[in-house]
Amino acid sequence: MLFTAFVALAGCRQDMHDQPRFKPFARSDFYTDLRSARPPVEGTVARGQLREDSYLYTGKLGNDPGDYLPFPVTEELLARGQQRYDIYCAPCHSRVGDGNGVIVARGFPRKPPSYHIERLRQAPLGYFFDVITNGYGSMTDYATQIAPRDRWAIVAYIRALQLSQAATSADVPAGQKVPSDPPQFEELGSGATPPVVETKPARHSAQEEPK
Numbered sequence: 001m002l003f004t005a006f007v008a009l010a011g012c013r014q015d016m017h018d019q020p021r022f023k024p025f026a027r028s029d030f031y032t033d034l035r036s037a038r039p040p041v042e043g044t045v046a047r048g049q050l051r052e053d054s055y056l057y058t059g060k061l062g063n064d065p066g067d068y069l070p071f072p073v074t075e076e077l078l079a080r081g082q083q084r085y086d087i088y089c090a091p092c093h094s095r096v097g098d099g100n101g102v103i104v105a106r107g108f109p110r111k112p113p114s115y116h117i118e119r120l121r122q123a124p125l126g127y128f129f130d131v132i133t134n135g136y137g138s139m140t141d142y143a144t145q146i147a148p149r150d151r152w153a154i155v156a157y158i159r160a161l162q163l164s165q166a167a168t169s170a171d172v173p174a175g176q177k178v179p180s181d182p183p184q185f186e187e188l189g190s191g192a193t194p195p196v197v198e199t200k201p202a203r204h205s206a207q208e209e210p211k
């Protein structure tokens with residue numbers, strides 16, 4: 001009895017050892033393409049990758065950029081947008097979006113356009129989302145650094161920047177005080193970009209010198 005139990009259990013263990021399996025990338029005659037590693041079934045969606053709302057991830061309706069946010073704009077969203085903008089975009093575009101960020105002031109070879117030019121003031125919101133997602137000209141994309149929701153938050157904040165720089169007293173809701181002497185855009189712009197100061201030569205330029 002004990003012997004039988006022993007044999008039976010040993011058998012189980014052996015089964016687990018020898019269970020059918022393929023070594024990685026082994027050939028298999030079972031499939032017509034001879035590959036044991038099977039491609040995922042068509043339409044398979046990886047966990048967390050179901051991008052059903054394509055507008056949220058592309059900013060496009062068909063091939064054209066849409067002009068709305070995929071969720072409501074709240075004060076929190078704008079605050080988040082401002083914070084992300086100041087981290088990721090302001091170094092080049094400046095805090096007010098005139099394109100005179102510190103990197104540009106220190107010699108970045110290409111100056112970004114101001115967000116306050118007519119073309120970009122008219123550009124739909126989805127266009128800005130697309131520029132962040134895919135880059136534009138000499139500007140790299142920020143798809144890996146900035147999650148889609150944060151990209152939209154930045155977009156909302158850029159639109160707020162644009163509106164703020166072109167606002168008139170007529171835009172102030174009735175009953176609210178209009179600042180008697182609102183600061184001018186130029187003043188804000190130059191104040192936002194610290195002056196270039198002479199610094200010691202960067203280390204890499206020293207290394208480039210012939211030894």
Ligand code: HEC
Pocket residue numbers: 085088089090091092093103110111112113128131132136137138139142154
């Ligand atoms: C390292 C510098 C740099 C950073 C950081 C940067 N940009 Fe740019 N951006 C540029 C340059 C340079 C251009 C102009 C590119 C060209 O015309 O080839 C540009 C152009 C743009 C344009 C205008 C596209 C057009 O139609 O003319 C938008 C919009 C824009 N950037 C948004 C952003 C946003 C939003 C961020 C932050 C997520 C950002 N950029 C971060 C350098 C930068």
